[in-house]
Amino acid sequence: MKWGVKYGPEYVNRLYAMVRRHLQGTFRFVCLTDRNEGIRSEVECLPIPDLRLPEGLPERGWKKLTTFEADLHGLQGTALFLDLDVVITDSIDCFFEQPGEFLIIHDWKRPWRVTGNSSVYRFKLGAHADVLAQFRATQAEARKTFRNEQAYLSDVLHKQGKLAYWPSDWCCSYKYHCIPRWPLNYFLDPKIPAGTRIVIFHGEVNPPDALDGRRNRALRFVRRAPWIAAHWRE
Known part of the structure; x- marks a missing residue:
C-alpha cells in the first residue's frame, strides 16, 4: 500500500523484485495506491478503498484495514501483505505454508501483549470483512481505545480466536x-x-x-x- 509522496516508486519496484527472487511459482503483486507513476509494469496498481471516516479525520494509521474489504477489487485467494519498506533476505515460500487463519508478527517491544506488527500479515481475501465493518461502525471508540490499526486488528482477531504469529526468527x-x-x-x-x-x-x-x-x-x-x-x- 502506497499513498502520498513519503515513499517513491522505487520502494514498490524493489519490493516486487525481492518477492520475485524469493517466492517460487506464479503470484499477483498488487499495490493499493493513489499514484502509480514510475511503478514497473508487473505490479497491478489498484485504488485504495475509502476507509469512510467522518470528513476531516486523518486516515493515517488506519488505512491497512481497507485490505479487509469483503470485495477488494475482485481479488481472491490468499494474500500476504508486506510494508513497502521491508527488506526480504531469504525465501518467503514458508509464509504461505505456515498453518493458521490469520498470521502476523508478534510485537517485539512488549511481547506479553497480543498486539501484532502489521508489516507482514497473511489472510484470506474477504474472510475478515467483519473487522472492517466493526471499525466503521465504532470508529470513534476504536480510535480512542487503540493507538493504530495493528493494535485494533490484533485485539479483534484475538478475541475471535483467529490470531496467530509467525515463528519469531522469520x-x-x-x-x-x-x-x-x-x-x-x-x-x-x-x-x-x-x-x-x-x-x-x-x-x-x-x-x-x-x-x-x-x-x-x-x-x-x-x-x-x-x-x-x-x-x-x-
Missing part, C-alpha cells in the same frame, strides 16, 4: 535485532540474525538510511549496513 526488527547494542554499535556493523527472512524497518531508520549508516534521531549512532544493497534492489 521477521526481525532492524532497530532491535540488527544494530549491535551500545557501545558495540560504534565498532560493529549491523548484521542479519540467523533465520531471518524479512527485515522490518520501523521508527527512525529506513533501508536507504541503513545502507548509508544514518539514524534520524539524535545520539543514536549506527554503522553502515552494506548487505542492504545486495537485497534492496531491482
Whole structure:
C-alpha cells in the first residue's frame, strides 16, 4: 500500500523484485495506491478503498484495514501483505505454508501483549470483512481505545480466536535485532540474525538510511549496513 509522496516508486519496484527472487511459482503483486507513476509494469496498481471516516479525520494509521474489504477489487485467494519498506533476505515460500487463519508478527517491544506488527500479515481475501465493518461502525471508540490499526486488528482477531504469529526468527526488527547494542554499535556493523527472512524497518531508520549508516534521531549512532544493497534492489 502506497499513498502520498513519503515513499517513491522505487520502494514498490524493489519490493516486487525481492518477492520475485524469493517466492517460487506464479503470484499477483498488487499495490493499493493513489499514484502509480514510475511503478514497473508487473505490479497491478489498484485504488485504495475509502476507509469512510467522518470528513476531516486523518486516515493515517488506519488505512491497512481497507485490505479487509469483503470485495477488494475482485481479488481472491490468499494474500500476504508486506510494508513497502521491508527488506526480504531469504525465501518467503514458508509464509504461505505456515498453518493458521490469520498470521502476523508478534510485537517485539512488549511481547506479553497480543498486539501484532502489521508489516507482514497473511489472510484470506474477504474472510475478515467483519473487522472492517466493526471499525466503521465504532470508529470513534476504536480510535480512542487503540493507538493504530495493528493494535485494533490484533485485539479483534484475538478475541475471535483467529490470531496467530509467525515463528519469531522469520521477521526481525532492524532497530532491535540488527544494530549491535551500545557501545558495540560504534565498532560493529549491523548484521542479519540467523533465520531471518524479512527485515522490518520501523521508527527512525529506513533501508536507504541503513545502507548509508544514518539514524534520524539524535545520539543514536549506527554503522553502515552494506548487505542492504545486495537485497534492496531491482
